Amino acid sequence: MNGTSSSNNIKQDNPPSLQNPYTQHYSDLLSRVNKFSIIESTLREGEQFANAFFDTATKIEIAKALDAFGVEYIELTSPAASEQSREDCVAICNLGLKAKILTHIRCHMGDAQIAVETGVDGVDVVIGTSSYLREFSHGKDMNYITTQAIEVVNYVKSKGIEVRFSSEDSFRSDLVDLLSIYRTVDKIGVNRVGIADTVGCANPRQVYDLVRTLRGVVSCDIECHFHNDTGCAIANAYAALEAGATHIDTSVLGIGERNGITPLGGLVARMYTADKEYIKNKYKLHMLRDLENLVADAVQVQVPFNNYITGYCSFTHKAGIHAKAILNNPSTYEILKPEDFGMTRYVSIGHRLTGWNAVKNRVEQLGLTLTDDQVKQVTIKIKELADIRPLTMEDVDNLLRDFHNAITSGDQLRVDGVLAVGTN
Numbered sequence: 001m002n003g004t005s006s007s008n009n010i011k012q013d014n015p016p017s018l019q020n021p022y023t024q025h026y027s028d029l030l031s032r033v034n035k036f037s038i039i040e041s042t043l044r045e046g047e048q049f050a051n052a053f054f055d056t057a058t059k060i061e062i063a064k065a066l067d068a069f070g071v072e073y074i075e076l077t078s079p080a081a082s083e084q085s086r087e088d089c090v091a092i093c094n095l096g097l098k099a100k101i102l103t104h105i106r107c108h109m110g111d112a113q114i115a116v117e118t119g120v121d122g123v124d125v126v127i128g129t130s131s132y133l134r135e136f137s138h139g140k141d142m143n144y145i146t147t148q149a150i151e152v153v154n155y156v157k158s159k160g161i162e163v164r165f166s167s168e169d170s171f172r173s174d175l176v177d178l179l180s181i182y183r184t185v186d187k188i189g190v191n192r193v194g195i196a197d198t199v200g201c202a203n204p205r206q207v208y209d210l211v212r213t214l215r216g217v218v219s220c221d222i223e224c225h226f227h228n229d230t231g232c233a234i235a236n237a238y239a240a241l242e243a244g245a246t247h248i249d250t251s252v253l254g255i256g257e258r259n260g261i262t263p264l265g266g267l268v269a270r271m272y273t274a275d276k277e278y279i280k281n282k283y284k285l286h287m288l289r290d291l292e293n294l295v296a297d298a299v300q301v302q303v304p305f306n307n308y309i310t311g312y313c314s315f316t317h318k319a320g321i322h323a324k325a326i327l328n329n330p331s332t333y334e335i336l337k338p339e340d341f342g343m344t345r346y347v348s349i350g351h352r353l354t355g356w357n358a359v360k361n362r363v364e365q366l367g368l369t370l371t372d373d374q375v376k377q378v379t380i381k382i383k384e385l386a387d388i389r390p391l392t393m394e395d396v397d398n399l400l401r402d403f404h405n406a407i408t409s410g411d412q413l414r415v416d417g418v419l420a421v422g423t424n
């Protein structure tokens, strides 16, 4: 030994303080977090939202906006639902969009015959496999379901378009039944199989386990559909992709049956965090806000205040400790860059949680010159006032200007007057 410990010879790519234990492990070969497609179902699952009534013009506007945003697939309501649904499906197929157009049908030959005549690029076929749905919905056993699935899948395939087979209520279905029917349809050449958490009961670990198991059983693509009844829809989508799922169903703002499914914006936020460049290159992120406003208007709801990315306070920083660090480097408290989504950052200072660093920044924005001690004095005044009532930005700006004028006039009595509690 020459006195140098062996660890000193190990080259570190990043200093320990910069290593992030939560980044994606690219060694996981199954993972599709940077190789997946969105099946956007605002015009199918979203039409099942309590408030949704989409006339033809609105459907076309939404389809065009989804296409412009860059989703890979747009899923439409079954043309068997009504004559208008069928006509709308044909009209959207004729728009010549870049996104592939799918429609969603029961595992039923009559529905399939109507669907293939509309001009869609593919058909998503579904049937319940849980004992609840076998007993109380369609009343069919697994043998019947399998025979029916083979017939419908073969029929759609014979028309030269994509076909997906999905089991509704997958997480409350028997695992052997599930794997067996997925294997059967995979063998006859289905393009995708689908897993659906129809009641929102699954958690990310269960999703990971099921998708990972299925990945070892079928060679076709795997689509996943997650309801949000228990708040796991985005996390479940992420877990599914980590386990090898290839397609995720979304809807704008998450609208759908009950409280809906994985929201498009929430999925985008999650996936951007996993691989920013992949998501920025794939989707027109600055169009998200307009897309959400379009759908919110169509179904007469407000975009929630805490919505992913576009909520009105998604990029507002308030507490003094945060504000100081954000002003030095936005990455301290932002995992999403607002400018990547056409959004802007806002630092709020008119409140009792503010700090002198944030106030100093505002002083500089207003073109005023104060020493640090003077900024600290006026910060105390802002806090005193904010203890009494909420302050607008205008209140704060007026106070800063009054204080600055008093300082520059050299009149200590005026300065004391501005700083006195309750004046202003």
Ligand SMILES: CC(=O)SCCNC(=O)CCNC(=O)[C@H](O)C(C)(C)COP(=O)(O)OP(=O)(O)OC[C@H]1O[C@@H](n2cnc3c(N)ncnc32)[C@H](O)[C@@H]1OP(=O)(O)O
Pocket: 048, 078, 080, 081, 082, 105, 106, 107, 108, 126, 127, 128, 137, 138, 139, 168, 198, 257
């Ligand atoms: C979990 C999901 O979101 S699945 C997608 C849900 N989407 C829709 O329901 C689309 C809109 N639905 C409709 O317009 C209508 O329900 C239709 C046109 C599909 C069917 O209407 P109706 O013939 O009047 O039947 P109804 O809606 O009362 O019942 C559903 C029928 O489909 C059967 N069924 C239910 N699910 C399936 C399935 N996945 N595959 C095959 N048959 C099914 C039921 O047994 C029932 O049959 P029945 O007529 O012999 O009783």
Ligand SMILES: O=C(O)CCC(=O)C(=O)O
Pocket: 045, 104, 124, 125, 126, 166, 167, 168, 169, 194, 195, 196, 197, 198, 199, 225, 227
């Ligand atoms: O077709 C699917 O995979 C999903 C159907 C659906 O909306 C659900 O099961 O919640």
Ligand SMILES: [Zn+2]
Pocket: 045, 198, 225, 227, 256, 257, 261
């Ligand atoms: Zn659903």
